[in-house]
Amino acid sequence: MDYFDKNGKPCKACFSVEDMMKMSKKFSEKKATSSTSSTEINEETIQNVVEERRVKQCPVDKDELGRSTWNLLHTMAAYYSEKPSTEEKKTMETTLTSLSKTYPCSYCADDFRKDLKVHPPKLENRDELSKWMCEMHNRVNKKLGKDIFDCTKVKERWLDGWKDGSCDP
Structure with missing residues (x-):
């Protein structure tokens, strides 16, 4: 399944804020050694989506x-x-x-x-x-x-x- 859009952002209908927080924690714990491409999910992308959701309360998760x-x-x-x-x-x-x-x-x-x-x-x-x-x-x-x-x-x-x-x- 593809849980991310073409820009590498998490599908907002597939992940709750809590899911993304867990993913963010895993990324920060992992501290990936290789650089990520623009289509790969990373901690910054997750944090941005989490913050956007927290502030706007939309779209629904x-x-x-x-x-x-x-x-x-x-x-x-x-x-x-x-x-x-x-x-x-x-x-x-x-x-x-x-x-x-x-x-x-x-x-x-x-x-x-x-x-x-x-x-x-x-x-x-x-x-x-x-x-x-x-x-x-x-x-x-x-x-x-x-x-x-x-x-x-x-x-x-x-x-x-x-x-x-x-x-x-």
Whole structure:
């Protein structure tokens, strides 16, 4: 995967500020003995991007982009028809396929396309799509070493709201 643009800058959709800080620390610890070309990533490039992000708070990094995308996808599944028409099924399938081709993080997009092939979306009704979406999200969480969500609670989390009235899971 190519995580850097043609000028050697880190892809802002592939790395969070925290990722870039870790990379910067590795570069400073390594103190590379060879000079870098203009297309290679270096500590100065990373520090510049980190500082730019810190000051401007934009564009969104991969963590914020991921959270926003999952919020959108889970909400779409939660409000999907209980008895979708053929057209609604096709629209949802096209939306997921299109997202897998246009997502700004190339690594994430490629991984999403692969997962869609192995685990095609279940579009028969709201409950099936919501469960499928949760399972998809959990596969990603597992790869990232994050907690797994209890898929029996998708309706409460994404449609009805938590029973105790809180917004946090």
